[in-house]
Amino acid sequence: MGAEGFPGVEERVPQAGPERDKAFAEYVLPEVEVLLRVAMTLTSQAADAEDLVQDTLLRAYRSVDRFDGRHPRAWLLTIMRRTEINRHRRRRPQLLDDPDADLDRLAHSPAGPTATPEEIVVGESFDAVVDAALAALPVKHRQVVRLVDVDGLSYAEAAELLGVPEGTVMSRLHRARKRIRARLAAAGLAPKRGVL
Missing domain, CATH: 1.10.1740.10 (RNA polymerase sigma factor, region 2, helix turn helix motif)
Incomplete structure (x- = not known):
């Protein structure tokens, strides 16, 4: 456009x-x-x-x-x-709930029938869990995931856009990815920590 x-x-x-x-x-x-x-x-x-x-x-x-x-x-x-x-x-800023409370409410759904890795990656359940994990992130973490991982901006560009140091972008991105991995592991769509 x-x-x-x-x-x-x-x-x-x-x-x-x-x-x-x-x-x-x-x-x-x-x-x-x-x-x-x-x-x-x-x-x-x-x-x-x-x-x-x-x-x-x-x-x-x-x-x-x-x-x-x-x-x-x-x-x-x-x-x-x-x-x-x-x-x-x-505008009046919108008050946000405690983001960690969302993580406490995660549903631990049992892993479904054994599927091939390809079926898991392209499966609707994988997409749904990733979308839910992304939505459950605090806004500041969700922003860096979208800017760096989705939009393809560099750490420096994302830092400039958000008005924070580059290290803050890297830290937020690390925490966000860790939470997304935890959601995927809880849903049985990724290996648990330490298991390959």
């Missing part, structure tokens, strides 16, 4: 010259797909993700003439992060 999928961007910005348009096309438009994936990770709602990307594109268009041309993805992700922070400031 390109910038043309975001009606109104051109209407809400001041008229600019061909230099601004050229820089926008060169640095911003190639990153729209990444912005959409990351926005979806941050917001979890398609409409909110599209709004966030549109706001990011608008801000990028307004400031592209001041951009030095180095690292456009990092520049855009920084704009997106700041835009999302500003959007949250306008």
